[in-house]
Amino acid sequence: MLIAPSILAADLADLESAVEICERGGADFLHVDVMDGHFVPNLTIGIPVIEALARRTDLPLDVHLMVSNPGHLLDRYLEAGSSWLSVHWEAAAHLDRLLTRIREKGARAGVALNPATPIEVLDDILPALDFVLIMSVNPGFAGQSFLPYALAKARRLQAKVQERNLEVTIAMDGGVDLDNISRVAAAGVDFCVAGSAVFGSKDPAATIAALRSRAESEAT
Ligand code: DX5
Ligand code: ZN
Numbered sequence: 001m002l003i004a005p006s007i008l009a010a011d012l013a014d015l016e017s018a019v020e021i022c023e024r025g026g027a028d029f030l031h032v033d034v035m036d037g038h039f040v041p042n043l044t045i046g047i048p049v050i051e052a053l054a055r056r057t058d059l060p061l062d063v064h065l066m067v068s069n070p071g072h073l074l075d076r077y078l079e080a081g082s083s084w085l086s087v088h089w090e091a092a093a094h095l096d097r098l099l100t101r102i103r104e105k106g107a108r109a110g111v112a113l114n115p116a117t118p119i120e121v122l123d124d125i126l127p128a129l130d131f132v133l134i135m136s137v138n139p140g141f142a143g144q145s146f147l148p149y150a151l152a153k154a155r156r157l158q159a160k161v162q163e164r165n166l167e168v169t170i171a172m173d174g175g176v177d178l179d180n181i182s183r184v185a186a187a188g189v190d191f192c193v194a195g196s197a198v199f200g201s202k203d204p205a206a207t208i209a210a211l212r213s214r215a216e217s218e219a220t
Contacts, residue, residue, distance in 0.1 A: 003026075003215075004031040034063060061084070066088060071094065084107060086133045086171075119132070126161070126166055130169060171192070172189045182214055
């Protein structure tokens, strides 16, 4: 299981400590939530912060664009240091073009799906993407409760990926914690974002390791 702590749930006045915690805890990625106050109600961080993070850490940045027009500034997000970049299906009128561009720039191309959006909308585009970020909360805020029906979506996606022999990473984002990560892993998810579960805990670095070991020991 790959673990990507979401820095949205960290102390945003002390991102340096958040990065250090992720490195010490053995995180695989930093998950960076970009919100525009339009596609989602909240506003968070953007290109200058991505650039600053990329300068500070060798951890790859998994950038989740929750913006209405993901084509706008796409190259800038990539050049800022996004290793993995996801755009929302609900916001992307020209998804094929965006995914092609992300790959051309050398990053992994992902599509994020809101909870109410079925996996099946991706049937035709699956071979052109590297990962699907299944939202298990309505995007906009950290600290919300996990929506269990996201598990059925992960299982359906896993079946499609296996049946078609594709290489698509299945990621889950929202409300993932120590209590539910084993069920998430058992549903075929191989990449978990965790915000509050990590940064709201007493020992965030230890929690990153605990999430991984709980996922791996109980996944089968
Ligand atoms: C929600 C964001 C998530 C969020 C995760 O809109 O996309 O990445 O920060 O935080 P938790 O794990 O607290 O739900
Ligand atoms: Zn996210």
